Amino acid sequence: MLSLKNVSKSFGGVKAVERCSFEVEECTITSLIGPNGAGKTTVFNITSGLTKPDSGTIKLLGKNITGMPAYKIAQSGISRTFQITKVFKNLTIRDNLLIAKRTNDTEMNRVLESVYLNKPLDTIASELSYGQQRLLELARALSMPHNLLLLDEPTAGVNPQIRQELKSILRNLRKEGKTILLIEHDMDFVMDISNTVIVLNEGRVLKTGKPKEIVKDKKVLEAYLGK
Amino acid sequence: MITDFFISFSTYVIIYIIIVSSFNISFGFTGLVNLGHMVFFGIGAYTSAILTLHGMPWYFALILAGLFTSLIGAAIAAITVRLKGDYFQIVTLGLVFIAIAISRNWISLTRGALGLPGIPPIIKDNFNYMLFTFLVCVICLAFFYWLTKSETGKIFQAIRDDETAASILGKNTYFYKVLSITISTFFAGIAGSLFVHFIKFVDPSIFDLDFFVIILTMLVAGGLASITGSIIGVVSLAITSEALRFVVVNPELIGPVRHMSLMLILILILIYRPRGILGKVNV
Ligand SMILES: Nc1ncnc2c1ncn2[C@@H]1O[C@H](COP(=O)(O)OP(=O)(O)O)[C@@H](O)[C@H]1O
Ligand SMILES: [Mg+2]
Numbered sequence: 001m002l003s004l005k006n007v008s009k010s011f012g013g014v015k016a017v018e019r020c021s022f023e024v025e026e027c028t029i030t031s032l033i034g035p036n037g038a039g040k041t042t043v044f045n046i047t048s049g050l051t052k053p054d055s056g057t058i059k060l061l062g063k064n065i066t067g068m069p070a071y072k073i074a075q076s077g078i079s080r081t082f083q084i085t086k087v088f089k090n091l092t093i094r095d096n097l098l099i100a101k102r103t104n105d106t107e108m109n110r111v112l113e114s115v116y117l118n119k120p121l122d123t124i125a126s127e128l129s130y131g132q133q134r135l136l137e138l139a140r141a142l143s144m145p146h147n148l149l150l151l152d153e154p155t156a157g158v159n160p161q162i163r164q165e166l167k168s169i170l171r172n173l174r175k176e177g178k179t180i181l182l183i184e185h186d187m188d189f190v191m192d193i194s195n196t197v198i199v200l201n202e203g204r205v206l207k208t209g210k211p212k213e214i215v216k217d218k219k220v221l222e223a224y225l226g227k
Numbered sequence: 228m229i230t231d232f233f234i235s236f237s238t239y240v241i242i243y244i245i246i247v248s249s250f251n252i253s254f255g256f257t258g259l260v261n262l263g264h265m266v267f268f269g270i271g272a273y274t275s276a277i278l279t280l281h282g283m284p285w286y287f288a289l290i291l292a293g294l295f296t297s298l299i300g301a302a303i304a305a306i307t308v309r310l311k312g313d314y315f316q317i318v319t320l321g322l323v324f325i326a327i328a329i330s331r332n333w334i335s336l337t338r339g340a341l342g343l344p345g346i347p348p349i350i351k352d353n354f355n356y357m358l359f360t361f362l363v364c365v366i367c368l369a370f371f372y373w374l375t376k377s378e379t380g381k382i383f384q385a386i387r388d389d390e391t392a393a394s395i396l397g398k399n400t401y402f403y404k405v406l407s408i409t410i411s412t413f414f415a416g417i418a419g420s421l422f423v424h425f426i427k428f429v430d431p432s433i434f435d436l437d438f439f440v441i442i443l444t445m446l447v448a449g450g451l452a453s454i455t456g457s458i459i460g461v462v463s464l465a466i467t468s469e470a471l472r473f474v475v476v477n478p479e480l481i482g483p484v485r486h487m488s489l490m491l492i493l494i495l496i497l498i499y500r501p502r503g504i505l506g507k508v509n510v
Contacts, residue, residue, distance in 0.1 A: 048395055049394075049395075050391060050394075050395070069394075069399075070391075070394040070395050071394045071395075071396075071397050071398055071399045071400070073395075074394070074395050074396060074397035075397045079395075079396075080395055082391075082392075086389045086391060086392035087388075087389070087392070088384065088385045088388040088389055088392065088393075089388050089389075090384065090387075090388050090452070090507055090508045091381065091384055091385060091388060095381050095384070095385075096385075098378065098381055099381060099382060099385045099393060099396050099398065100396050102378065140396070144396055144397065
């Protein structure tokens with residue numbers, strides 16, 4: 001589905017991502033984990049076209065999308081959310097979803113229901129709580145036609161109830177055949193839900209494997225859990 | 228005569244409604260703070276003046292004033308909309324000084340500081356001209372209401388709220404920003420043409436920032452991202468400004484007092500009511 005090959009990106013002297021390579025298989029949930037500043041969000045920004053990589057190639061379904069503008073990558077089928085929500089604050093829920101896809105109220109309500117956001121479509125986004133705004137952003141990302149969904153710390157700053165709901169939302173999506181690449185700090189969440197885990201440290205891929213293999217790995221424990 | 232005053236006051240108000248709502252399209256709806264918006268009003272005025280003085284019928288001149296102005300608007304937007312907020316504002320403010328310099332120094336076209344007198348009116352009778360501007364204004368407003376409710380209008384607003392989010396949802400934000408400025412400057416050009424055929428004279432002072440401060444205050448008072456707000460902002464501030472005529476006894480002081488009052492109103496709104504009367508978003 002998605003493949004990164006030797007992708008590198010520096011900001012000034014900071015090597016945010018260094019010769020990073022990995023693949024995401026279809027119909028799976030793949031989690032990208034690693035300490036703060038490991039380069040996870042930068043990987044997302046490069047993949048979605050918001051940041052141009054210094055080198056390396058990114059392919060989506062075999063097609064080279066490296067360096068394409070963000071809106072074209074979106075049109076090629078990558079949808080995403082942000083670590084800090086980016087809803088259109090002054091627009092209603094309906095218009096937020098409309099930007100993602102031209103569709104009717106019934107379908108919009110169905111998407112909202114699927115992310116457990118029970119609010120009228122006329123609600124202005126800024127009137128929603130932070131957790132609800134994250135759900136709206138997720139609903140918006142789901143609405144846009146896509147092959148691959150990138151979620152940047154969807155559980156950050158949301159209450160435990162929404163966190164539980166998110167788990168079932170993501171499982172349902174996988175059941176429907178969606179492919180998800182997830183950045184997540186909550187280890188229990190990650191181990192519970194992922195097919196594959198990629199550990200990033202200082203911009204490099206430290207280890208790739210099944211959740212069970214990751215929790216046992218010494219290198220990972222050292223880097224990530226600081227032991 | 229009181230009716231003469233009323234007719235000319237109404238004509239100005241109508242023209243101001245077009246210029247302020249056109250400014251709302253770029254500033255209020257798209258978040259593009261084009262500090263040179265009145266430059267395009269001036270370009271429309273000069274275009275229409277020069278064309279009609281050379282014998283072109285007014286209806287061609289009016290349309291061409293809009294088209295030529297929006298062409299310049301599109302060209303400038305194509306270069307500047309990639310700039311981040313503050314830089315975009317500084318560059319568009321710079322347009323004011325470029326426009327003044329060109330209009331003062333391109334003597335063969337503009338007669339420089341002397342200005343262009345004797346511009347033929349579109350309709351001789353002032354009352355009928357007021358009705359004509361009213362008709363044009365209604366058409367413009369109908370378009371603005373339609374545009375802002377349309378998908379394109381929603382995309383403008385999405386870009387204003389979060390351009391990055393709009394781009395990752397597949398929207399070519401550069402294109403839409405250029406489009407917004409193109410549309411907004413088209414109507415500024417139309418308003419400039421209507422204006423110049425009413426006062427029948429144009430000189431480089433049309434680009435003065437005084438004028439811009441007035442429409443900025445009207446826009447902010449009425450509220451960003453609301454066309455109805457723009458109408459109310461223009462009407463209420465125009466009335467306030469005219470009322471000062473009766474408060475200020477010394478006629479020499481009317482001008483400065485008006486400007487100071489407008490600035491004061493602008494500052495008070497920014498502090499106490501940044502959404503203006505009907506605004507959907509903060510300034
Ligand atoms: N736009 C940027 N400008 C400068 N430095 C950046 C930028 N984005 C990220 N960085 C730096 O790159 C490194 C990786 O950041 P990030 O990808 O956000 O990490 P993570 O998401 O894993 O916490 C950090 O050192 C961060 O400070
Ligand atoms: Mg991050």
